[in-house]
Amino acid sequence: MTVLRALLRRTRGQNTLWTFLVLLALVAVFSALRPNAFATVFELRSIATESAILVLLAVGQTFVIVTAGIDLSVGSVLIFSGVVSAKVMGALGTGPQSGWGVIAAGAAAGAGAGLGWGALNGLLVAKAKVPPLIVTLGTLGMALGIAQILTHGVDEGDVPTRLTDSLGSGSLLGIPWLVVIAVLVAAGAAATLALTRFGRYTLAVGSNTEAAQRVGIRVDRHLVKVYALSGLLAGLAGVLNLAHFSSTTLTSGTQDNLNAIAAVVLGGTSLFGGSGSVIGTVIGVFIPAVLQSGFTILQVQSFWQTVAVGAVLVLAVWSDQLRRRRRQR
Amino acid sequence: MPEPLLAATGLVKTFGQVQALDGAAFTVHPGEVVALVGDNGAGKSTLVKTLVGAITPDAGEILLDGHPVGFAGPREAQAAGIETVYQDLALAADLDAAANLFLGREQLRGGLLGALGVLDKRAMRRRAVQAFAELGVELKELDAPVATLSGGQRQSVAIARSVAWASRVVFMDEPTAALGVVQRERVLDLIRRVRDRGVSVVLISHNMPEVLSVADRVEVLRLGRRVARFTAAQTSLEELVAAMTGALTHEEGDTP
Numbered sequence: 001m002t003v004l005r006a007l008l009r010r011t012r013g014q015n016t017l018w019t020f021l022v023l024l025a026l027v028a029v030f031s032a033l034r035p036n037a038f039a040t041v042f043e044l045r046s047i048a049t050e051s052a053i054l055v056l057l058a059v060g061q062t063f064v065i066v067t068a069g070i071d072l073s074v075g076s077v078l079i080f081s082g083v084v085s086a087k088v089m090g091a092l093g094t095g096p097q098s099g100w101g102v103i104a105a106g107a108a109a110g111a112g113a114g115l116g117w118g119a120l121n122g123l124l125v126a127k128a129k130v131p132p133l134i135v136t137l138g139t140l141g142m143a144l145g146i147a148q149i150l151t152h153g154v155d156e157g158d159v160p161t162r163l164t165d166s167l168g169s170g171s172l173l174g175i176p177w178l179v180v181i182a183v184l185v186a187a188g189a190a191a192t193l194a195l196t197r198f199g200r201y202t203l204a205v206g207s208n209t210e211a212a213q214r215v216g217i218r219v220d221r222h223l224v225k226v227y228a229l230s231g232l233l234a235g236l237a238g239v240l241n242l243a244h245f246s247s248t249t250l251t252s253g254t255q256d257n258l259n260a261i262a263a264v265v266l267g268g269t270s271l272f273g274g275s276g277s278v279i280g281t282v283i284g285v286f287i288p289a290v291l292q293s294g295f296t297i298l299q300v301q302s303f304w305q306t307v308a309v310g311a312v313l314v315l316a317v318w319s320d321q322l323r324r325r326r327r328q329r
Numbered sequence: 330m331p332e333p334l335l336a337a338t339g340l341v342k343t344f345g346q347v348q349a350l351d352g353a354a355f356t357v358h359p360g361e362v363v364a365l366v367g368d369n370g371a372g373k374s375t376l377v378k379t380l381v382g383a384i385t386p387d388a389g390e391i392l393l394d395g396h397p398v399g400f401a402g403p404r405e406a407q408a409a410g411i412e413t414v415y416q417d418l419a420l421a422a423d424l425d426a427a428a429n430l431f432l433g434r435e436q437l438r439g440g441l442l443g444a445l446g447v448l449d450k451r452a453m454r455r456r457a458v459q460a461f462a463e464l465g466v467e468l469k470e471l472d473a474p475v476a477t478l479s480g481g482q483r484q485s486v487a488i489a490r491s492v493a494w495a496s497r498v499v500f501m502d503e504p505t506a507a508l509g510v511v512q513r514e515r516v517l518d519l520i521r522r523v524r525d526r527g528v529s530v531v532l533i534s535h536n537m538p539e540v541l542s543v544a545d546r547v548e549v550l551r552l553g554r555r556v557a558r559f560t561a562a563q564t565s566l567e568e569l570v571a572a573m574t575g576a577l578t579h580e581e582g583d584t585p
Contacts, residue, residue, distance in 0.1 A: 196446040197435050200424075204432055207421035214419050215433030216404050274423030275474075327477045 016268040016280035018319075022312075023283050023290065030294035037297045045176065051289045052178035053078075053244065055282060056237040057256055058263040059189045060118075060230030062281045065264050066193070067206040067226050068273025069125060069132035074234040075256030076143035077117045081238030082248045083147040085110030086156035089163075098160040106163075110239040111232060117143055118231015122224030140257065148250060159246045168243035178240055185233065190278035202226060206273025259288065262313050270320050287312065332395055334359045334529055335380065335411075335498055340389035342375055342553075349375040350386065351553035357498055362520060362530045364540040364561070367550035368573050373533050376550060377500050380531075381413045382406035393497075410497035414487050414504055422476035426468055427457035429475055430490045460493045461485075464522055481512025485519060492523050499523060500531045505539060517543045537566050549573055 031039035057074045064071045089098055089106035117139055124135040159168075167177045193199035201222050204212040213219050241249060267284030269276025291305045335357040342350040349372045357363055367373050378384040380391065382400025391398050393409060400406040403413070420429045431453045437443040454471065461468060466485040468478070475483055484504055491499045501520070505513040520530050520543055534540050540547060541561055549557040549572040557572035571577035 195448060195450075197437065197448055198446055200428065200432075200435060200448060203424060204421045204428075207423040208419065211419040211421050211432070214403065214415070216407075217433050270423075274421065324476075327474070 016277050016283070019266055019268055019280055019283050019287070019316075023287050026287065026290050026294065030290065030297065033294075034297050038294060043293060043297075045179075047286070047289050047293050048179045048182075049176045051285050052176070052182035053237045053241050054256065054259055054263065054289075055182040055285050056185055056233045056240070057260040058267075058281045058285050059186055059278055060233035061260040061264045062189070062267070062269055062276055062278055063193065063202055063226045064132070064230045065206075065261070065269050065271060066202050066273055066276040067223060068209075068271075069206075069223070069227070070136060070261065071118075071121065071227065071230045072133065072136040072257045072261075073117060073121060073139040073143055074230060074237075074260055075253040076140045076147070077114050077231055077234040078238040078241055078256060079248065079250060079253055080117065080143040080147040081110040081114045081235035082242040083150050083156065083250075084113040085239050085242055086159060086248050087150065089160060090156065090158055093160060095158045096161045098162070100162060103160050103163045106160075107239045110242070111235040114235015114238060115228055115232040118228040118234070119224060121231060122227030125227060126220035126223035147248070151248065151250065153250065155250050156248045157246060159242055163243045164246045166243075167240060168246065178244060181236075181240065185236075186278055186282050193276070193278050198225070203274060203276075207275070262288065262309060265313060265320075266309075266316050268316075268320075270324075271317060272320075272324070331358060333357060333392070334394065336392045336395075337376075337380060338390050338392075340376065340379055340391075341387045342372075342379060342384060343387055348553055350379065350389075353389070353550065353553055354555045355380065355548060356558075357529050357531060358546075360524060360527050360529060361545040362524050362532060362543055364532045364534060364544035364547045365550060366534065366537070366540060366547060366569060366573060371550040371573070372553040373550055374502070375553075377413070377502060377531070377533060380406075381411055381500055383413075407494065410495055412491035412495035412499050414484075414491045414499060414501040420475050420483060420487055420490075423474050425472050426461070426475055426478075426486045427454045427471055429486055430457045430460060430493060432490075434494065456493075460489055463526075464489050464492060464519055466519070479512065481508050481515055484508060484512070484516055488516065488519055488523070492526075492528060495528055498529045498531060500533070502533045503535065504532070505534070505536065513539070537569050540569070541566065551575055 037043065057078065061071055061074060085106040088109040089102050092105055093099070093102035121135055121139055124130050125132045167181070170177050172180050193202065201212065201217050204217060205219050205222055209219055263284035264276070264281050265271060265284070266287055267277065267280030267282070269280060288305060288309045291308055292302055295302045295305055333356045337353070337355045340350045340353040353372060353376055355365065355376060365373055365376065375384060379386050382403045382405050398409065400409070421432060424432070436449045436453050438447045438449045457471065464485070466489050468482060468486070475486055478486065488501065488504065504520070505516050508516060517539065520532065523530055532540065532544060541564070544561045547559045547561055547564065547569060548555055549569065551573060556575070556578045559568065568577065
């Protein structure tokens with residue numbers, strides 16, 4: 001009984017559990033309303049596939065938000081990395097017939113481009129002390145602008161078919177490659193945040209920067225690493241995006257940063273920093289995705305999804321506020 | 330008289346037009362609680378920051394065990410067994426007590442996991458339980474974020490952290506300032522227990538009755554200089570206040 005009460009007391013403060021219950025409830029409602037359309041392997045597969053790229057962005061965003069920062073640039077960095085990746089593959093290869101070596105070089109270039117933007121964000125935040133909101137708003141514009149300059153605003157489409165057929169739309173034992181990669185990244189990130197010194201420092205920096213500094217944690221260096229990680233994952237997402245859509249999708253992705261931030265916050269990570277979980281973020285990615293799919297199947301205008309997610313987002317931050325206020329005594 | 334553990338003489342520190350330390354001296358003997366008192370602006374904070382390596386003095390000498398030292402930063406002072414409990418606690422409020430105790434000094438697992446930076450949470454928790462027990466700090470939930478603890482408990486965690494790593498001296502800047510009566514008493518008990526373990530405590534406080542109840546000696550700072558030294562048992566509130574306001578200068582025992 002006391003164990004149960006202790007468990008209850010601990011979970012009451014944990015937003016992740018609530019978010020998970022919300023997700024379960026949504027799935028239950030849609031499944032009950034349209035069992036033949038919603039609760040199918042096909043639908044689950046397509047929701048997971050469409051969410052995989054956002055999972056990468058949101059996982060990186062989780063680390064940034066845990067440090068009490070924000071990374072608005074992820075959507076643009078995704079596009080930029082896709083463009084760099086496509087350009088490198090185009091320059092080295094023979095169009096759609098290019099081999100694996102060319103693909104590997106292109107993927108590395110894309111991931112490296114993302115890492116570069118992330119490191120730049122980190123340096124400006126940590127060393128130049130420019131607020132993260134402004135730094136990443138700036139790099140959001142710069143990354144997208146340079147991507148458009150490089151392509152003259154026209155999407156690159158000559159993506160090697162080996163890439164699009166495997167990572168882009170292929171499967172491993174029936175599970176789409178995109179989903180496999182997203183699961184691996186999320187699992188690795190979850191372990192890193194919860195179990196390692198890197199994760200502990202990330203939490204400490206977000207909780208009390210001054211305290212972290214006084215005990216000898218190199219706060220600025222750590223911030224650079226965290227933003228670089230977010231950039232790297234956005235770069236990787238750019239390569240996957242290129243593989244999935246066979247295009248650099250210059251005009252899409254403007255909402256990606258907000259969707260990633262919404263997922264992180266829905267998942268119970270505090271916008272004020274210091275606490276958060278990667279598992280929560282993954283759940284937070286799936287809530288809008290499930291809503292979208294459910295509304296489509298119910299033939300409700302899917303624009304309602306944006307309305308619902310917006311409302312839930314505000315509620316999530318409000319409940320975080322209440323939790324923080326309650327524990328201040 | 331045994332050799333002082335820490336002895337500073339002739340410390341000078343100027344910030345722009347302000348002379349914060351003007352030839353200040355300070356002495357800590359092994360295993361004692363020494364109170365550092367003085368009016369606002371007397372230079373207490375600057376003196377402490379100088380002694381713990383957070384500030385480099387313009388002139389003067391600091392001797393540890395009779396050997397001159399120059400700390401380039403708090404880390405070096407910590408390596409020499411000197412810790413500080415800051416007035417504003419400096420805990421990470423979202424982390425639990427064990428995590429705060431080991432903040433910046435995390436223990437890693439052995440082997441491959443350790444190489445990957447994986448924390449040995451169980452070992453750290455075990456040592457935290459031990460460290461808190463040794464000091465008589467009772468925490469209901471070791472796994473709760475320290476933000477959910479009371480002010481006194483948080484202060485106890487902060488003190489326990491410093492004591493766990495300090496082998497020589499702990500500096501405490503107003504450790505009871507934000508606390509209620511009961512919690513204050515607990516922290517004072519904690520200070521006595523720390524001393525009984527052989528670690529010297531430097532207590533910076535504005536509360537004279539508190540100083541007289543817990544300290545073995547009192548050193549008074551005024552306008553950046555040490556103006557008086559007392560044995561706590563042989564002095565009075567009036568004498569301390571007189572020394573702080575400049576009505577009295579008094580040196581007891583050895584002269585610097």
